[in-house]
Amino acid sequence: xxxxxxxxxxxxxxxxxxxxxxxxxxxxxxxxxxxxxxxxxxxxxxxxxxxxxxxxxxxxxxxxxxxxxxxxxxxxxxxxxxxxxxxxxxxxxxxxxxxxxxxxxxxxxxxxxxxxxxxxxxxxxxxxxxxxxxxxxxxxxxxxxxxxxxxxxxxxxx
Amino acid sequence: xxxxxxxxxxxxxxxxxxxxxxxxxxxxxxxxxxxxxxxxxxxxxxxxxxxxxxxxxxxxxxxxxxxxxxxxxxxxxxxxxxxxxxxxxxxxxxxxxxxxxxxxxxxxxxxxxxxxxxxxxxxxxxxxxxxxxxxxxxxxxxxxxxxxxxxxxxxxxx
DNA sequence: CCAGCTTACTTGCTCGCGCAAGGAACTGCT
DNA sequence: AGCAGTTCCTTGCGCGAGCAAGTAAGCTGG
Numbered sequence: 001x002x003x004x005x006x007x008x009x010x011x012x013x014x015x016x017x018x019x020x021x022x023x024x025x026x027x028x029x030x031x032x033x034x035x036x037x038x039x040x041x042x043x044x045x046x047x048x049x050x051x052x053x054x055x056x057x058x059x060x061x062x063x064x065x066x067x068x069x070x071x072x073x074x075x076x077x078x079x080x081x082x083x084x085x086x087x088x089x090x091x092x093x094x095x096x097x098x099x100x101x102x103x104x105x106x107x108x109x110x111x112x113x114x115x116x117x118x119x120x121x122x123x124x125x126x127x128x129x130x131x132x133x134x135x136x137x138x139x140x141x142x143x144x145x146x147x148x149x150x151x152x153x154x155x156x157x158x
Numbered sequence: 159x160x161x162x163x164x165x166x167x168x169x170x171x172x173x174x175x176x177x178x179x180x181x182x183x184x185x186x187x188x189x190x191x192x193x194x195x196x197x198x199x200x201x202x203x204x205x206x207x208x209x210x211x212x213x214x215x216x217x218x219x220x221x222x223x224x225x226x227x228x229x230x231x232x233x234x235x236x237x238x239x240x241x242x243x244x245x246x247x248x249x250x251x252x253x254x255x256x257x258x259x260x261x262x263x264x265x266x267x268x269x270x271x272x273x274x275x276x277x278x279x280x281x282x283x284x285x286x287x288x289x290x291x292x293x294x295x296x297x298x299x300x301x302x303x304x305x306x307x308x309x310x311x312x313x314x315x316x
Numbered sequence: 317c318c319a320g321c322t323t324a325c326t327t328g329c330t331c332g333c334g335c336a337a338g339g340a341a342c343t344g345c346t
Numbered sequence: 347a348g349c350a351g352t353t354c355c356t357t358g359c360g361c362g363a364g365c366a367a368g369t370a371a372g373c374t375g376g
């Protein structure tokens with residue numbers, strides 16, 4: 001239960017306000033831009049790219065559905081459908097998990113790996129242009145540390 | 159036309175890679191979290207909140223549809239529907255633009271302003287918790303400068 | 317002054333996602 | 347063994363968004 005009278009929360013300072021607005025813009029625009037680049041130039045969505053990428057990095061190039069969903073920051077149902085799409089195109093196969101009959105492994109096929117590698121240059125170009133090029137004279141490590149903690153704490157649904 | 163042979167793009171360094179991954183996570187997760195907080199605790203979507211906020215800050219509390227769409231980083235059609243929803247709840251009115259008969263102003267109603275103010279504490283709490291609290295010991299101004307440039311240059315659709 | 321282009325917005329369509337409910341397999345208690 | 351409870355995934359549904367086509371209003375050149 002949350003207290004009936006909301007605890008007073010300190011309003012944002014001017015600097016904080018500026019940061020929140022900027023980050024708000026970034027978080028709404030950036031995914032659209034990168035997704036758009038990827039669809040336009042590589043014919044693949046960001047979700048699909050991310051899925052293939054995480055599979056390619058996993059041992060045996062396979063992951064359980066829930067691991068994959070977590071890795072891609074997608075709901076389990078969203079991942080079910082994403083994998084279904086990828087499977088229908090032959091980029092992923094699904095096999096039962098023999099240790100646990102309820103579970104499934106999503107397995108990257110050679111075609112899927114090729115698809116990922118084909119899309120890689122587009123993704124690289126997009127992220128360079130949209131992201132890293134803009135941070136030329138900033139300390140990347142500090143920046144990464146700062147962002148790393150965003151969106152973690154408290155009651156974290158999704 | 160893009161050259162047939164793609165220009166070689168420098169692969170990402172380890173630090174860049176880390177930043178891109180982190181920022182990727184932030185940009186996919188953060189909007190969902192804040193939208194979720196807002197729906198949960200204030201019964202309003204992030205899109206609607208953003209729309210009301212931008213209207214409340216505009217002179218005369220009104221904006222043309224395309225200005226509003228740009229401000230909220232939404233497509234024009236998306237904004238048409240967002241305003242339609244808000245109008246059906248009485249938070250916004252649409253009136254013809256007398257200078258230009260094709261144009262419409264979205265105008266914030268007193269009820270809309272009240273709605274925004276009612277949702278404000280939730281939004282504040284959410285942004286504090288999800289964003290600024292994590293940057294306690296970072297230089298906000300530098301950080302904002304860095305992020306400010308993200309997603310601007312080149313062929314910028316949306 | 318009116319024909320044709322442009323601009324501002326809306327509408328039809330489709331897609332991807334999350335939520336909640338469902339089903340199948342595993343686990344634990346008795 | 348057997349039943350309750352849990353976990354893992356899928357399915358039905360609705361929503362919000364973008365794209366492309368449509369419509370109405372303004373603008374421009376002959």
